Amino acid sequence: MEALVLEVQSDIVLGAKLAVRKPVFGEQKQITEPEEKQKQKNALTMENASSEMLDSHARAHLRMKACHTLLRYAWQETSHNFDKDDSLPKKMEEELFETVQPEKKYSHSPKQSKLQKLCHQQFEYRDGQIISYAAPPLVLGVQGPNLRSGMEVVLVEKKADDSHQRWMHKEDSRTFHLVSNPDLVLAVSMTKARDEACGYPVIAQKYKPYNNGASNQKWNYMKNMKAFVAFHSTALDKEITAANYAGICTSTVIKEENIDQPGYYYLSPSEERTVLCLACGQSMRAEKGLKQLLPGLPFLCASASKTQKPFSRGPFKVINVAKADLSSHEAENTLSYYEERLLSLRMKTCAQVVSHSGMAVTHQKAVKIIAYKNGDGYRNGKLIVAGTFPMLLTECTQQLGLARAASKVYTKDGTTILSLHDLVLWALDESFTQRDSEEQKKEAAPVGTKETPVKRNSRVKVKTKLFPKSMTSDSLDGIDESLLTLILRNPIAIWVSCGEPFLSPNALQKAEEIEKQNWLKKDKILADLDTMKHKMRQLKGRRVAACQPATMVPSKSPVQPVVVEGGWTEQTPEEIKLMDLITHTEV
Numbered sequence: 001m002e003a004l005v006l007e008v009q010s011d012i013v014l015g016a017k018l019a020v021r022k023p024v025f026g027e028q029k030q031i032t033e034p035e036e037k038q039k040q041k042n043a044l045t046m047e048n049a050s051s052e053m054l055d056s057h058a059r060a061h062l063r064m065k066a067c068h069t070l071l072r073y074a075w076q077e078t079s080h081n082f083d084k085d086d087s088l089p090k091k092m093e094e095e096l097f098e099t100v101q102p103e104k105k106y107s108h109s110p111k112q113s114k115l116q117k118l119c120h121q122q123f124e125y126r127d128g129q130i131i132s133y134a135a136p137p138l139v140l141g142v143q144g145p146n147l148r149s150g151m152e153v154v155l156v157e158k159k160a161d162d163s164h165q166r167w168m169h170k171e172d173s174r175t176f177h178l179v180s181n182p183d184l185v186l187a188v189s190m191t192k193a194r195d196e197a198c199g200y201p202v203i204a205q206k207y208k209p210y211n212n213g214a215s216n217q218k219w220n221y222m223k224n225m226k227a228f229v230a231f232h233s234t235a236l237d238k239e240i241t242a243a244n245y246a247g248i249c250t251s252t253v254i255k256e257e258n259i260d261q262p263g264y265y266y267l268s269p270s271e272e273r274t275v276l277c278l279a280c281g282q283s284m285r286a287e288k289g290l291k292q293l294l295p296g297l298p299f300l301c302a303s304a305s306k307t308q309k310p311f312s313r314g315p316f317k318v319i320n321v322a323k324a325d326l327s328s329h330e331a332e333n334t335l336s337y338y339e340e341r342l343l344s345l346r347m348k349t350c351a352q353v354v355s356h357s358g359m360a361v362t363h364q365k366a367v368k369i370i371a372y373k374n375g376d377g378y379r380n381g382k383l384i385v386a387g388t389f390p391m392l393l394t395e396c397t398q399q400l401g402l403a404r405a406a407s408k409v410y411t412k413d414g415t416t417i418l419s420l421h422d423l424v425l426w427a428l429d430e431s432f433t434q435r436d437s438e439e440q441k442k443e444a445a446p447v448g449t450k451e452t453p454v455k456r457n458s459r460v461k462v463k464t465k466l467f468p469k470s471m472t473s474d475s476l477d478g479i480d481e482s483l484l485t486l487i488l489r490n491p492i493a494i495w496v497s498c499g500e501p502f503l504s505p506n507a508l509q510k511a512e513e514i515e516k517q518n519w520l521k522k523d524k525i526l527a528d529l530d531t532m533k534h535k536m537r538q539l540k541g542r543r544v545a546a547c548q549p550a551t552m553v554p555s556k557s558p559v560q561p562v563v564v565e566g567g568w569t570e571q572t573p574e575e576i577k578l579m580d581l582i583t584h585t586e587v
Contacts, residue, residue, distance in 0.1 A: 004188075006219075006228035007199065008120040008155065012135045015143075016155045019199030020188050020230045024117045110390065122226040128166040129158065130186075133226050140186075141165030142204050147181045149206040150189075150403040150498050174218040174232050175207065183207055188216040188230050191246045191397060191405050203403055207294045209583055211260040212240040213250075213278065240327060243279065243403075246392075251304030252278040252326040258298040264290040279299035283390070367488055371396045373412065374497035377508040383491060389419050395495040404498040412493055414502045423494070427487050525585065532582050539575050543568055 004020040104223035111386070122133035123140070130140040132155060141164050158164050163180035170177060176186040187205035191308035208214035212234075220232035231238055239253045240261050250261060264281030265273050266289055280303050281290050325334050366387040372378060396406040399502040409417040411430075417423045494504065550567030571579075 004230045005121050018153050020053050021199040024114055048550040124226055125221050139165050151204045153202045161185050176535035185217050212237045213261045215241040247279045249280050251301040252324045260298050263293040265293050266290050274302050281449050368491040370491040370493045372495050373400050374495045375503045377505040407497045407499050408497045410495045410502045427492050529585050536578050
């Protein structure tokens, strides 16, 4: 895997997103000899080549230039702060930040462009914060009070007391943990929905305490170069991580070796435990009651076992896992072999289609679905047509723009869907329920009547007849064609998440309605308040304009024998009452 470093995607401003891309100076492959020998060699070469054209004065200048030390930038210095357990090869570090020769005369634009790009890739880890070297007031952090796995990491304003922007570096695991939630670590999102040209986004991901399969969470902070190198782990860890995200069985990468990696297991009726890798477990989750395997238990995926035939294909549909070798030194040969095999099969298929052109072509049944993002209610739905459940998850990830791969599908009542077969079964029950409720309304039955056992049993018999129990695959071939067409005439609404619990769309809709009503009440109160204040100004203006004289009333007090009452300076009872109402409304 090529070297990638942390970088700001766009301008270095508040809210800018982070990604990992190739180093700016890693593209120039300039392998130089030691400095002194190279300087002398360059000086002698230039002197010999130009001795016939240059005089002694010019040649003296060349010798003086050879004596001076070449300019070396901070990112060109060799790093010596590696631990013994760090497995990043020295050759890769040399390719990351190589010696850059000074630009020729009048070549300022390329140099300035590279320096600007370099500013996007320079960060400093100080006092628990990852600070942008080009803009020290900006640091890496996450926004929002509700933290969850998959949140994008952005540039935020530097605050000393904000735990959402403080990271704890653990050198033994080579990870950066968020202080406000140590279960979240700085990671690279490897979802297929992203484009490599724009880099892979950086997110806060749930920590995976495995030795292999989590290389996207491991970083190397090169202090003297002010760079964060991603995927700082062993070659085996990177291969297992790539296999998990590509949906490939890890036993095709490692042959007959037990390693610590993410996986699932289930117990057979004879209490025998079968362990599967991440890709094989996700492909069989609809058929088996799988449980997640705890870290620290090395294993080899059961799909590579020669004795267990049900798992011989693993996540593949045709290829045998035991015969596929996708290790780093055999992957190209294996790919070439299967490409040639696929081309040969396509040629045979084309020949058969031409010879049997009169035969009817069978098409795979598909389901129309309206997919919503979990937590968005009924907003921004996407129409998706899928024939298999993995295809549905992939389309949902791409069209909904999820930060991670979609993993959970819910219906409107919170039912978890594990296959298209389960989704169609749910749609069948929903259609029967709606039809029964409509019939009950039409019949206007007396209060207290319930569904008779005869109707309930007849519905179960129809469902059993149309959906045979023997059909446990993700295919829709065993369902009655006419009923499938009737049920799937309208798209089925689903809510997709990346592992988060279900958020009811009805509850969100009700909350939005309540909020809307509160805003309407507030608007009415503010309008009434403006009306009362306007009336108050009118009453005061009329009182002042009338200029009514005050009344002199005698009193028995020797201190104040005459009391002044009324007049245009004293508020009327109506004004006093209106002022009390305004004060009460404002409170």
